Amino acid sequence: MEWYVVGLGMLGLLMGFILIGLPIPFALAAASIPFLFDILSLKSTLVTTELKLWGVWFDYILLAVPLFVFLGELIGRSSIGPNLYWFMHSKLPVKGAAAYGSIGACAGFGAVCGSSMVGALTIGGVALPEMLKLGYGKRLSSGILAAGGTLSVLIPPSLILLFYGIVTDQSIGALFIAGVVPGLILVSLFFVIILIWGKVKAEDIPGHESVEPIPWLLALSAILPVTIIGLLITISIYAGIATPTEAAGVSATLTLLLAYWFGGLRLPGLMASLRSTMQTMGYLGLLLSSGVLFGFVMTYHQIPQQFTELFVEMQLSPYAVLAMIVLFYIILGMFLEPVSMTFITLPTLYPLVHAAGFDLIWFGVVFTITMEIAVLTPPVGLNLFVIQNLAKDEVTIGDVIIGCLPFIAALFTLLILLIGIPDTALWLPELME
Numbered sequence: 001m002e003w004y005v006v007g008l009g010m011l012g013l014l015m016g017f018i019l020i021g022l023p024i025p026f027a028l029a030a031a032s033i034p035f036l037f038d039i040l041s042l043k044s045t046l047v048t049t050e051l052k053l054w055g056v057w058f059d060y061i062l063l064a065v066p067l068f069v070f071l072g073e074l075i076g077r078s079s080i081g082p083n084l085y086w087f088m089h090s091k092l093p094v095k096g097a098a099a100y101g102s103i104g105a106c107a108g109f110g111a112v113c114g115s116s117m118v119g120a121l122t123i124g125g126v127a128l129p130e131m132l133k134l135g136y137g138k139r140l141s142s143g144i145l146a147a148g149g150t151l152s153v154l155i156p157p158s159l160i161l162l163f164y165g166i167v168t169d170q171s172i173g174a175l176f177i178a179g180v181v182p183g184l185i186l187v188s189l190f191f192v193i194i195l196i197w198g199k200v201k202a203e204d205i206p207g208h209e210s211v212e213p214i215p216w217l218l219a220l221s222a223i224l225p226v227t228i229i230g231l232l233i234t235i236s237i238y239a240g241i242a243t244p245t246e247a248a249g250v251s252a253t254l255t256l257l258l259a260y261w262f263g264g265l266r267l268p269g270l271m272a273s274l275r276s277t278m279q280t281m282g283y284l285g286l287l288l289s290s291g292v293l294f295g296f297v298m299t300y301h302q303i304p305q306q307f308t309e310l311f312v313e314m315q316l317s318p319y320a321v322l323a324m325i326v327l328f329y330i331i332l333g334m335f336l337e338p339v340s341m342t343f344i345t346l347p348t349l350y351p352l353v354h355a356a357g358f359d360l361i362w363f364g365v366v367f368t369i370t371m372e373i374a375v376l377t378p379p380v381g382l383n384l385f386v387i388q389n390l391a392k393d394e395v396t397i398g399d400v401i402i403g404c405l406p407f408i409a410a411l412f413t414l415l416i417l418l419i420g421i422p423d424t425a426l427w428l429p430e431l432m433e
Helices: 003-019 024-036 042-058 060-077 080-090 097-110 116-134 138-148 159-168 172-178 180-200 216-238 244-261 267-300 303-314 318-332 338-355 360-374 382-390 397-420 423-432
Strands: none
Touching (some): 003 024, 003 267, 003 303, 024 267, 024 338, 060 080, 060 216, 060 244, 080 097, 080 116, 080 216, 097 180, 116 138, 116 382, 138 382, 138 397, 159 338, 172 216, 172 360, 172 423, 180 397, 267 338, 303 338, 318 338, 318 397, 338 360, 360 423, 397 423
């Protein structure tokens, strides 16, 4: 069977299964199995499917995923996350302190949590009711917190960068370090948006905020754990002291202790963290396993290689290829969530990026930014629904979407900056080498 017949057939089946409502992990597996029969007998197909679905968890580096998810849940269910927001809010003596503080808290939380949804839920759950009570505009408040959650995806550790590194076989440490400078630039762009918003629509930002200052002891109980954990993860991985899995294990253990001593975490919170982690990993586990099966069939039929050769023969310029890939991800991101996109599309597209002459560490950051845009674009923008669900009676999904538009523009600005000046992402990894 020709490679393009297999490729189009698998894509058609996958889209068909998704459209009829089949969960994506099952859709991936169901789209793969018919084409396994072209390779193997029925008995061998069943055995291969079982091995591929189970065998993915023998990959040592993937153990880092549940550990990072657990780490984020511990922070979110202790008082460390809320106290971080309280500190950022009450210690900023400027107009719009809650808005700037929300972005700062999301950035700080992003330094210990790799999930955009967990970041939006943790900081948003505390900040959104407070901002609305203080008199901030609904669109500004919801837009800030939905967009702020994306900082958890770019600022290391990042689950998307981790998955990207696994799929493309790139250094996880280099990817994490490459995300630092773009992450800080994005925080600055978000600050600028809040400043401009306050000038254009002054009524959305109250002139005076009556907030009780956080005691310094409580502030330190939030700042120190986040700083220690963030530095431990990034430095230990990049310096070669620990693998991502070892760093995740040590960090999760340390977070558990810090959440107990400084964050007031007790047994009910611990059990809730474990339960939430298992629920998240139940979905991610199936998604990873079925993604490996999908990739096995594509690799056997050499679809990534043939696809790359086809584009090379078209003699398109490297930037035309890059523009097509970025546009593809932005459109696809309106309908799929980032982890699914990573495992469905990346095995086929990253060889094309490499053949076009782009650095794969740099492209990892570009790819991650397109995933950030995906969680903010309807109809399937996860962060939109997470934030709207926190204040159903006061904020509509339309308010969240409109509030996110300036922040989506900031993400596009960062994307253009990275394409125009690749050293924005590559300078720090090269410096540390």
